[in-house]
Amino acid sequence: MNIKINRETLLKPLSSVCGIIERRHTLPILSNLLLEAREEKLVLTATDLEMQISLSIFSNIGGELSTTISAKKLLDICRALQENTEINMTTSESRITVKAGKSKFNLQTLPAADYPVMSKVLTGSNTLIRISQRELKRLLRQVEFAMAQQDIRYYLNGLLFELTANRLNIVGTDGHRLSYTSTELNQNYDKQEVILPRKTIIELIKLLDDSDEQVLISLTNGQANFAFGAIELISKVIDGKFPDYSRVIPVGHQNSFSVNRITILLSMQRASILSNEKYRGIRMVLGNNSLKLISTNSEQEEAEEELEINYNKEPLDIGFNVTYMIDVLNNVGSDEVIFSFADANSSCLVTVPEDSNYKYVVMPMRI
């Protein structure tokens, strides 16, 4: 069995799929990559048993192949080779020989039949959603940072995809702040909820590009399937009940002001230098047409930033974890942001003028 392929054709797809392979494993085959070549097509598959990425390369490879090989080593070899080298792979027994120019590598393989391939679930109901790559990537970016990480409330370690009528709502929260976004679909759906794991979301953002090409999402029993370009991503979903986010998003907060995103972001970053390194607390003091950001740390050092804003509602003194604010300002990607408050004990709502669907809620901190 023998194939040949250009380094440039292989390298980019290879690095895309290798991302999900964990470095430490108890199962040796999980550090491997499945290579399947048939006629004009080479399929690379990687899995961590929770999700799987398959990527097809269409090229004149001139042979057949079906084996698994260490993902990291193959990637390192390809990276180190000179540009535009022709790579030759020959398998024999439990070995594969990779030749490129004057370089030759002899690597171990494991049988392709042993590779734990996740197959598409075909039973049960199947919901199909179509959305452009650019739109999906934008939505995920808006909410991804609010996901919990290794929280024992396992259902928070991911994003909620909620279908209602012709809308797709995506929500992430870690119990302290919540990020919500929504988009219109071209079709009506029955109400349906799935939670996609954190790692899947992060890989998706990496793999999606800014094209108008369609992503076909199919949701079946316990599985979500994303197909776009040459990529097919299969992921398990988190089996759990996401909290009722609609109760958390406040309505009718009166005290609001609009501010340039970059201006307040830079002020926040400066003030955060002297905030307590563990609590990260910062006070937002609202007065007549002025916003002060005040922080102190455990060494009693203080920072104060003042911004001129258009504000003539009630004065307010409210504390926040500055990380939560910097997170949203870094990720919303608009020129202006709107902050709305009720009082010092109620949550704060952050919205952006150009996207009425986006909402970010953060709880204050008692300082």
Next chain:
Amino acid sequence: MPRIQLLNDQLISQIAAGEVVERPAAALKEILENSLDAGSNDIHISLMQGGIKQIRISDNGKGIPREELNLALTRHATSKISNLEELERVATLGFRGEALASIAAISRISLSSRFEGNSHAWKISSEGGYLGEIVPAALNMGTAIEVSDLFFNTPARRNFLKTENTEFGHCEEVISRIALSRPQISFTVQHNGRSLSRWSQGSSTQRFKDILGEEFLSESFEIDEVANGFRLWGIAAQPTFSRNSRDKQYVYVNGRFVRDKLISHAIKQAYQDVLHNDRFPAYAIFLELDPGLVDVNVHPSKTEVRFRDGQSIHRFIFHSLNKRLASPTGAINSVSVSKSESNPFKSAYPADANTLRDGTYQSQKNLALNSQSEEFYKTLFGNIHNSNVDSGIEKQNSDSENGIQNEVEDFPLGFALVQIHGVYILAQNKHGLVIVDMHAAHERIVYEKLKCNFDIDEGHQIQMQPLLIPVSFFADKMEVSTVVEESKSGYGNLSKLGFDIGILSPTNLVVRAVPAILKDADPVSLARNVLHDLKEFGSSRAFTERRNEMLATMACHAAVRANRILTLQEMNGLLRDMETTERSGQCNHGRPTWFQISMNDLDKMFMRGK
């Protein structure tokens, strides 16, 4: 169908005996306590076959008159209390009037006693509870009791006895416990006719040394604290002398050995910051308080007690011990940490009370110090000390006429000489050589500073992070009732700890806010810990503990690592910091941070002056 009927007296006693006398050691304890209550100051104990065959105890107490001998072996007969009031304020070890009768019911017993002023002694024997005649006997003074063939008429219980050695071990433990608390009484112990130990009357320090060993004593510090009518005294071992089991933990309440959850919890908390989790501190401590404030009538074996005011006792014990454990290296002066078992330079401190208390040596006045570094040091740190609040150092500095020597003595850890392999600092103080583990020491300093900062920062109120999505959890009745009690008092305790916990239903609680610093911890387990502590001990250190864990990790990362080359100035700075830092004798994980090798030890190693 059997009829309900009254049991005969014999059987009642045997049943009662099951509670009190489960093994020879229990019988021994009861009889010994009688001897103590009788005011003896010399007790002889002789055991045969681990006490299974025979227990013989003779004392020189005030004895029992002839006409009361009968009653002494009868159930519910005692001389120690006569009405309820006396029961509530009982100061003797026994009071139930059960022990002797119970023992008599299951053994062959002979009781001879010569009451004060009588011309000769009288003796009564009993077999399985059947009393014999009272006959004249020969005895110098006091009372002698001989218990033979324990459990001879209760074969079931006899089958549960362990080997002779095990039973003797239990007896020895009982004797040690009692002897520890009564240094004014001399004890002689014999087993199978062989003389084992003789502890003569003496100070409590002497008795600690006899029973716990010299090593324990030299590794311990003395405590003696008085407050609000409580007194806590005794000895507790340095954290470096920790054990991997709970043996060597002796707690006495009004002279009675007890195992009490409240007290051991308070002690454990005091050691928390300096002891690794699976190590146990060693101590022998005595709590004295008004007998009216403690109820000993909880269980027939009387190793359990109830306190009227458990909370303040918990606080008192915690603070007394914590104060001593926390005192900075500089304050304990030259209490050497150096005598753990593994240390080859084990010094021969005479372990009597005086050295323990002030621990000062005859100092080697003429020990020459590198004058250059001295000068250098003064220029470096002189200013700091003048601005320092530490009045002790200030005084010394202004009193400069006494010269350099005096100033040296003010620094218990002396001056750094050199760094070894990037790990240890060698320093010289007035006693000799000091070796410091630089990472461990710095880690502790950073940790204490962080704790201090966070304590100030929090002020009166802990910063609270309300949860966007409150977490509800299934709670048991105790947890719910704790929250109910809290709600009645306006949630003062909980909000002081940075928590907001509410009741959803009779079986569900909800956490609405957690302390900001612990926002990423599991809110449910945190809330459970806090509620449990509030219920059991009236206050909770769960927050402080969790926070300290986190600060400890931060400190570990911030401390200097091995192979970091320090200059002399930096090393001296570290030593000065150690002297003013609390608990600087141990790192965060309970390992020692420094050792002292005295000139004596060094001289011995080189056989100088022999």
